[in-house]
Amino acid sequence: QKEVEQNSGPLSVPEGAIASLNCTYSDRGSQSFFWYRQYSGKSPELIMSIYSNGDKEDGRFTAQLNKASQYVSLLIRDSQPSDSATYLCAVVVYNFNKFYFGSGTKLNVKP
Amino acid sequence: GAVVSQHPSRVICKSGTSVKIECRSLDFQATTMFWYRQFPKKSLMLMATSNEGSKATYEQGVEKDKFLINHASLTLSTLTVTSAHPEDSSFYICSARDLQGLAFFGQGTRLTVV
Numbered sequence: 001q002k003e004v005e006q007n008s009g010p011l012s013v014p015e016g017a018i019a020s021l022n023c024t025y026s027d028r029g030s031q032s033f034f035w036y037r038q039y040s041g042k043s044p045e046l047i048m049s050i051y052s053n054g055d056k057e058d059g060r061f062t063a064q065l066n067k068a069s070q071y072v073s074l075l076i077r078d079s080q081p082s083d084s085a086t087y088l089c090a091v092v093v094y095n096f097n098k099f100y101f102g103s104g105t106k107l108n109v110k111p
Numbered sequence: 112g113a114v115v116s117q118h119p120s121r122v123i124c125k126s127g128t129s130v131k132i133e134c135r136s137l138d139f140q141a142t143t144m145f146w147y148r149q150f151p152k153k154s155l156m157l158m159a160t161s162n163e164g165s166k167a168t169y170e171q172g173v174e175k176d177k178f179l180i181n182h183a184s185l186t187l188s189t190l191t192v193t194s195a196h197p198e199d200s201s202f203y204i205c206s207a208r209d210l211q212g213l214a215f216f217g218q219g220t221r222l223t224v225v
Contacts, residue, residue, distance in 0.1 A: 036216075098157070098160070099208070101154055102154065
């Protein structure tokens with residue numbers, strides 16, 4: 001499935017830095033966008049959802065959506081070692097009731 | 112967030128037997144549930160979309176006769192791996208979507224076929 005593309009990483013950032021995770025999608029009918037965090041051997045957990053163009057902030061996390069460019073990103077401010085995980089971008093195409101995931105970007109936050 | 116319970120978390124079965132995995136939304140009604148498969152260090156692969164009261168929609172390449180999905184109620188979907196073989200060994204994860212369109216995941220089931 002190539003509906004959602006992510007750089008697999010790993011992305012390494014020092015503790016306290018901003019981590020920037022990117023995702024592109026192919027279906028212009030996509031309506032909802034999500035970021036999930038997955039620790040090794042565990043199920044994904046929802047971090048952020050975004051539905052309209054622009055930025056959405058929640059604590060240290062900011063999701064950015066640009067539908068014209070079919071691009072969604074996640075910024076993590078003041079990165080902590082506990083943020084080290086794989087981050088999955090998910091896209092929903094409601095017309096087809098599809099919920100697709102990117103391959104995930106592995107983030108390493110170094111103390 | 113909402114709670115989705117998946118059971119069992121781990122199962123080991125003999126080749127040729129069938130295994131049923133349950134996915135329950137505990138505090139919300141889920142008209143749609145999704146079943147994924149994940150290989151080590153790989154992404155989630157959507158297997159099928161399960162809609163309450165109707166047949167599941169399978170992704171291309173997924174054998175519907177091998178992976179039987181039942182969504183009999185608004186809170187329960189089951190995935191049965193029939194005549195399991197070692198190549199079916201994987202991490203299976205369900206997710207349920209609430210009325211706001213948010214999807215929450217079960218804990219996953221680690222299936223090992225020996």
